[in-house]
Amino acid sequence: MSMESNAQRKRQPDRPFYLPKGDTTSSRIITEAKESLNNRTGLQAVVTKRPSTPRDATRSLFGATSTRAPENRPPSSFSLGSRHFDGADTSRPTSRTRLQPINHTPSFSVLSEEKPKLPSEEEVESGLLPPKPPSDPNKVQRGKATRTRLQQSTSVESSLSSEVKSRLDTSPSDVKTVDEPVRRVHSGPKERSSLPVEERGEGDGREMPYRAPSSASVRSPPRSAESRTGSGGTKRTSSAGSTGRGGSAGKREEETAEEALFYSQNIAPLLERMTAASSKKDLKKLGQVTEDLYSLLQKENLLGRNCKQRTTILKSIFKLLDADDTRIQLKLARLILAFKVTGNNLLSACKLVFKISRNEKNDPEFLKGDILDVLLDTLKSTDPFSASEALVFCIGSLKLLTGNATIVKQLVKKDCIENLAILLNSINKTIREGSEPSTQLGNILVQATAALRNLADTGSSRERLLGCQVIEALCLIIDSFTSDGDLMLNISRIFSKVTLHTDCCTALADHPTSYRSFVSILQKHQHKSDVVVRVSFVLGNMTAKNEVARLRLFQEAGSFDILLSLFRFYLEQDVKNQGKETKKEVAEDGSTVNKTEDVLIKVIRVIANLSINENVGPVICSNYQCVDFLLKVLETKEVSSSEELVLNTVATINNLSFYNTKTSAITTLQVRVLEVLLKLVLANNMEAMVEACRVFANLTRQKVVRDFLAEQKIDRMLVTMLDSGNREVVYISCGVLINFMVDEENRPMLKQEHGIRKLIEVLRDFSRTDWELASLVCQILWNYSGKITSSNDCFGQQESQDLTELLAELLDRDSALDLSFKDEADDEMTDYFEETWTEQFCPVAEQLLQRIETHQSDLEPLDNPSGS
Incomplete structure (x- = not known):
């Protein structure tokens, strides 16, 4: 090659050969350089994708894979209508079971001495029990008669036996105790008249049975904003509060004439229009009026338990729930819940909303209002x-x-x-x-x-x-x-x-019980793959970047034992399923997932990340059972069908092979290790080849391994990989070739396979953006030229000349660190480039240049240069 061509090449911008011409960007070079920093230590954290989320075909309370027994969980499907809501004027048993005749007559003297048990608020609201009876027996009699009269349209009376009726109709003369009131089914007009407030039991603050409203006592009042708020603009509520109970006396504020007038003029007409629209099946009008009622009650602060006619309004709403329109039902359910119902009504309202939410077509309705x-x-x-x-x-x-x-x-x-x-x-x-x-x-x-x-x-x-x-x-x-x-x-x-995010990983890793908690889950649910795969993924995330997390998890009692137990179980399951049609889980994105393999991937990843810790790694490396399981994976799986599992397994073996200890199971089983790795090298998969070569870089520290691989021509394959166009592939190849060049018998191969020319091109293309890689190239050439006598004979005449010029240029500080992209490089990267150039590249490059120049001449020096 002429000097002119060399000079011309110098004027050309340095370009990584894996990039197309004209497509090189300084930001891309910076990004690739940064990415390479974290992958050069020999130990690497394994990365894997998040476990797939199974596609849920139906919306339900508990998924199809739920482990709950039916009797221990509420059903997702049920019938629901107005009959499931308890109006305050009904007292039928919720089971709707016909009452049996009473076989004996209770003693009135005993009954009169017992104090009545106060019902709870929920029992009153749901209609299961009547309100608290007044202390006056006569009031009990009139109240009973009034309620009986209002319930004549029901089947309660018909369900009673004739014996019970006769006892209820017993005349006062048949009763020995004068204090016991006479109980009759029928009542006269006097007994059916409206009761005073204190006799109706409203002092308890509970929902009362519905009665036909009168102009004086039922209609509810318009109230100004001032009348409903106290000082400072705070809304005034009744003394009943959210529980429906009053103050120390348990009294509810009595309805005023103004409140009654507001009810009759504003609320009652809306209720009537809602009922009329429902009977005419005018759903559009029913929906609009329901909205009007809600807006009015909300504006006047009459939702919750503030409204005196709350029970009356609720009863009217309950009757409309049979409308065959989910939009109407949702509007009515909103009204019911806004009234702060409790007991059975709260349950039924929540079930109604749940039933509507099960159909995703109804989702837009939940965004309204x-x-x-x-x-x-x-x-x-x-x-x-x-x-x-x-x-x-x-x-x-x-x-x-x-x-x-x-x-x-x-x-x-x-x-x-x-x-x-x-x-x-x-x-x-x-x-x-x-x-x-x-x-x-x-x-x-x-x-x-x-x-x-x-x-x-x-x-x-x-x-x-x-x-x-x-x-x-x-x-x-x-x-x-x-x-x-x-x-x-x-x-x-x-x-x-x-835990895909560092801050959440840190919070979880710092929690004092997190490691114990996750180990407990794995121990309790070993055979529940969907739990195991996710917990393992979480532990893998926690240990990927956190050195303390690696140590704490390994030190947690039983942690590594459970990991090996899971490894064994799912590996056995996978071996059993090979050759069989196994059911694969369908993820939300439509992809299929082999659940057993997915568990193995996540469990192996945890082991790989744990082994990065310098105290934990040697212990795991010495565990023969763990290494045996890893090798079985590579012996039974193909990279073409189980790529992620195979690559994670090789990465774990690479981390363990980093520790060259006397008790290392990797060293003891190295022949078996080499055999499974050779299978990967021959596979048509670049990532598998790179991962296998990472292991070779650790194992070739031993001559027996170098000899074995040389027989398999792996050294020649590594020279070929210098042309791969992938920075990390080139880096790994150089790392292994350094070890091969230690043996004199392996050196001729480098020149025979045109390795010297390839290394010069690598040095030219990568040096200014990767001084670590440039240093490896110089180390290969240094080891290769250990027995040098002539630079031209050792490297080749043109190669020797090109190498001399290139090294001289790269050792010049101004030329080497004059980065065309330095304006885009941050301070961290600039410092890194200068540090690696000074500490890693220059020492070995200077020695190599000096060796080449010293042996540049083909003439042997004379014993007596001055002559005779």
């Missing part, structure tokens, strides 16, 4: 211990709605994550105080964690999850509900999403 706010308010105000089933359906609705991307964003903005975090903390607090983790609490948590799983996908969710300490709360729930497979699956799904 404030139904999402009402649902979140119900979540906040419902006690998980006394109304657990209602809360299951309420949160279940939110869970189903989070399957819609638009609704998810709205729920995040409305602090749904924060509200669910409050629920989790409340349950954890109660359990810490001594309560037992119950099945119903587990059902609530399954819905809550499933909703959080979907909410975790939004942009701002990670900051919210960290801010309200959801990660810590979930760790505590693991400790209390480890046996709940459904719950553990949901929690592992949440963590598999959030």
